[in-house]
Amino acid sequence: MKISAQEEYGLRCLVQLATLAADESLTLPQIAEREGVSQANAGKLMWLLSKAGFVQSTRGTKGGYTLARPASKIYLNEVIKILDGDEINTHCESYTGILEVCVHKGDCGIRPVIVGLHKIVDEALSNITLSQLVGEERKVTQTFQQIQRLEKKVAQEILGS
Amino acid sequence: MKISAQEEYGLRCLVQLATLAADESLTLPQIAEREGVSQANAGKLMWLLSKAGFVQSTRGTKGGYTLARPASKIYLNEVIKILDGDEINTHCESYTGILEVCVHKGDCGIRPVIVGLHKIVDEALSNITLSQLVGEERKVTQTFQQIQRLEKKVAQEILGS
DNA sequence: TCAAATCTATACTTTTATGTCAAGATTCAT
DNA sequence: ATGAATCTTGACATAAAAGTATAGATTTGA
Numbered sequence A, B: 001m002k003i004s005a006q007e008e009y010g011l012r013c014l015v016q017l018a019t020l021a022a023d024e025s026l027t028l029p030q031i032a033e034r035e036g037v038s039q040a041n042a043g044k045l046m047w048l049l050s051k052a053g054f055v056q057s058t059r060g061t062k063g064g065y066t067l068a069r070p071a072s073k074i075y076l077n078e079v080i081k082i083l084d085g086d087e088i089n090t091h092c093e094s095y096t097g098i099l100e101v102c103v104h105k106g107d108c109g110i111r112p113v114i115v116g117l118h119k120i121v122d123e124a125l126s127n128i129t130l131s132q133l134v135g136e137e138r139k140v141t142q143t144f145q146q147i148q149r150l151e152k153k154v155a156q157e158i159l160g161s
Numbered sequence C: 001t002c003a004a005a006t007c008t009a010t011a012c013t014t015t016t017a018t019g020t021c022a023a024g025a026t027t028c029a030t
Numbered sequence D: 001a002t003g004a005a006t007c008t009t010g011a012c013a014t015a016a017a018a019g020t021a022t023a024g025a026t027t028t029g030a
Helices: A005-018 A028-035 A039-051 A076-084 A111-125 A140-160 B005-018 B028-035 B039-051 B076-084 B111-125 B140-160
Strands: A055-058 A064-067 B055-058 B064-067
Touching: A005 A028, A005 A039, A005 A064, A005 A076, A028 A039, A028 A064, A039 A055, A039 A076, A076 A111, A111 A140, A111 B111, A111 B140, A140 B111, A140 B140, B005 B028, B005 B039, B005 B064, B005 B076, B028 B039, B028 B064, B039 B055, B039 B076, B076 B111, B111 B140
Parallel strands: none
Antiparallel strands: A055 A064, B055 B064
């Protein structure tokens, strides 16, 4: 389970915009520079994020990108879904081996794992907003560590029973 | 965040072995048939799993594959690490853009998210064994759903404070 | 109006992951 | 011993993801 390049760089570009004051914006060259990616690549990512409604773009001499809504209203699970696709609903169609359709119909040992994992990730990300990734306000680590601790507890209770 | 083909098919092949009685084994053609993958592909996966010590192989006419230990002692997080690499420790080296090294040194907004996510996934998988994916004994869904419920609660407590 | 700065959109190239092939090694049965 | 069945291993081919290039569209300001 890896984070794709699109997820990584797309998210990073968004975070750059989240650091801006209300009246500021960034151009493609600026974003590319700040994230150490090529301008062409940044352009493609911003185009995606723009289509999806996370950022607002304006063309022309004074143009650039800004967030389309406040950073505190942009949830990571939504961003990830745009950058990496809605994996949970396409998984079984993607892994059919050499057959037209997966051999496991209604009787798949690992499907609960796959689905459950995606849901756990989605749930965790749905609690994090862009604004939490900026400056001093970072509660992410604390939140995630707490989740982890409880995972252990849950497992003991359920599996031990 | 996607599950790779190697993770998917590798895990499925392992589950096939977990369904066997103690004195049974499966050959490459049998595994390939049961999972709807090519024999060549199954061969590569089993080779990986064999090298990693999850399965035991024997060559020759009466040969085939069996699990190297009881299914109840094979944890999914270990299997996934073999099939997909130790992502958490290589992530930042993989995503350096067009530079030699990532622009974010000691000041990365999204690193806590990446690391936290991987840890949450690892923790969840460390509670699931192969034996839980077989037959009637499936407690996976229950465990994962409970984790999800608690994630919500944790987020409320921490982020609301 | 025109040129410069900027984003947009698609096609193309490169890189990486996936999957296949074929020759070799080992074991078993006769 | 020999041949058939099986796993092993590295090289190769294919497909998918990632990244680049380029021509076009829009806006600003002189």
